[in-house]
Amino acid sequence: MPDDYQVHHALPQRYAGIMERVGVNIHDPSMLRGVDPAVHTKITTEWGRWHRGLGGRMPTAQEITLFSYRIDERYGSYFEW
Secondary structure (H helix, E strand, O other), X not given: OOOOOXXXXXXXXXXXXXXXXXXXXXXXXXXXXXXXXXXXXXXXXXXXXXXXXXXXXXXXXXXXXXXXXHHHHHHHHHOEO
């Protein structure tokens, strides 16, 4: 991974508890990606917009996972594995 890249959690840390209840460790190395800081900002912005769109409720593990697939489809070509 390039030195200036940041570590991106495929599933945001704010949802760690939700995912842990279904047996997913968001800190597992398989759930981490290296990404350019500018792209990381875009990803974080999209997650934030999605979260605000939930209208104050917490998402389900399935909803989180499905949105993570959309992020991976859109930005996956920028990831360093």
